[in-house]
Amino acid sequence: MTEKLYETDSYVQVFTATVLACTEASGGYAVVLDRTAFFPEGGGQPCDTGRLGDARVLAVHTDGETITHTTDAPLPVGAAVEGVIDWPARLDAMQQHTGEHILSGTLHRLYGAENVGFHIGSPYVRMDTSIPLTAEQLAAAEAEANAAVRADTPVRCYVPDAETLAATEYRSKKELEGPVRLVEAGGDRCACCGTHLARTGEVGLIKIISAQHYKSGMRLAVACGQRAYEAVAAAWTDAESTGRLVSAPVGSLTDAVTRLQNGEAQLKQRLAALQNALAAAYAAAAEPGKPCTVWAEWADGDGLRRIAMAITAETGAACCALAPGGQGLAYALAAAPGGDVRAACKALNEAFAGRGGGKPAFCQGSLADADEARVRAFLTEIL
Numbered sequence: 223m224t225e226k227l228y229e230t231d232s233y234v235q236v237f238t239a240t241v242l243a244c245t246e247a248s249g250g251y252a253v254v255l256d257r258t259a260f261f262p263e264g265g266g267q268p269c270d271t272g273r274l275g276d277a278r279v280l281a282v283h284t285d286g287e288t289i290t291h292t293t294d295a296p297l298p299v300g301a302a303v304e305g306v307i308d309w310p311a312r313l314d315a316m317q318q319h320t321g322e323h324i325l326s327g328t329l330h331r332l333y334g335a336e337n338v339g340f341h342i343g344s345p346y347v348r349m350d351t352s353i354p355l356t357a358e359q360l361a362a363a364e365a366e367a368n369a370a371v372r373a374d375t376p377v378r379c380y381v382p383d384a385e386t387l388a389a390t391e392y393r394s395k396k397e398l399e400g401p402v403r404l405v406e407a408g409g410d411r412c413a414c415c416g417t418h419l420a421r422t423g424e425v426g427l428i429k430i431i432s433a434q435h436y437k438s439g440m441r442l443a444v445a446c447g448q449r450a451y452e453a454v455a456a457a458w459t460d461a462e463s464t465g466r467l468v469s470a471p472v473g474s475l476t477d478a479v480t481r482l483q484n485g486e487a488q489l490k491q492r493l494a495a496l497q498n499a500l501a502a503a504y505a506a507a508a509e510p511g512k513p514c515t516v517w518a519e520w521a522d523g524d525g526l527r528r529i530a531m532a533i534t535a536e537t538g539a540a541c542c543a544l545a546p547g548g549q550g551l552a553y554a555l556a557a558a559p560g561g562d563v564r565a566a567c568k569a570l571n572e573a574f575a576g577r578g579g580g581k582p583a584f585c586q587g588s589l590a591d592a593d594e595a596r597v598r599a600f601l602t603e604i605l
Contacts, residue, residue: 262283335351512537515542550591553586566585
């Protein structure tokens with residue numbers, strides 16, 4: 223059995239150990255030590271990386287008793303070797319894991335929510351709850367969890383005897399047998415084998431980044447410690463930049479954006495009315511019964527559709543409306559009553575490097591070859 227230094231002291235960064243085994247393995251060499259501070263992947267926490275002697279530690283796994291380090295170079299069996307943990311990565315994992323305990327415990331205490339899924343990913347921690355939660359509930363839990371962080375109380379990791387364990391209440395995702403390692407942090411007590419900080423204050427900050435309904439509960443994206451600081455700083459910078467664009471300070475962006483959306487809706491209504499008038503003018507000028515192609519310089523895709531269909535309705539003949547747009551030229555093809563312009567659309571796309579399609583009565587798309595004269599001539603032949 224490998225002695226697990228990280229279970230008794232999560233702050234061990236450098237240690238010495240004896241190499242018990244070293245064999246070739248997929249991706250490198252499988253190294254077993256008599257003792258290690260490298261945490262193996264498990265329980266939602268990624269493994270530690272670093273080095274053993276001159277070899278890089280690429281991955282660490284365990285079968286429950288023996289811990290295997292995957293290295294990029296072999297190590298001599300029986301030799302003493304120095305191990306060095308990638309400390310910034312370990313500290314990040316400790317901040318995320320301890321923060322998760324505090325937040326999960328708060329959600330359980332306030333609302334009876336169980337943590338049914340946990341993974342320290344990048345850039346955020348994923349947490350799955352057993353029940354749905356409202357935005358107000360999540361905000362209240364986040365506030366209480368951060369109060370526990372500011373209280374800066376000790377985090378305790380220990381393995382109680384069987385009698386004490388039987389009389390102790392603690393959170394666990396499953397029934398456990400034998401010795402159980404408990405972690406107490408910020409008013410929460412949970413069974414856990416991971417690495418944790420010494421005090422809640424070292425978490426710094428807990429921030430719920432996003433929440434969405436998932437299965438029967440919620441899936442939360444959470445950032446703690448340095449990750450939380452970076453997320454909040456980035457969001458603030460983005461909010462300030464947005465505020466400058468809409469001439470509103472941070473804190474008033476929702477009202478400013480609402481005004482912009484209302485203004486945009488009004489402009490769309492005015493544009494639609496103008497394009498209807500434009501379509502009517504084109505239709506009035508078209509020759510009845512004769513297929514035609516028209517150039518509508520300022521029309522957008524919806525405007526082209528309105529023009530082509532208005533002309534067809536007025537003349538009873540096929541029509542193609544063209545304008546700058548898309549890959550080069552945007553087009554809208556309307557069929558004569560009972561007609562089908564899909565073949566014409568396909569031929570147009572093939573002849574002018576276009577893409578688009580639609581239904582028998584109407585097709586729309588764009589052409590990379592933007593030679594208006596050639597497109598007009600081609601349409602005269604096929605319509």
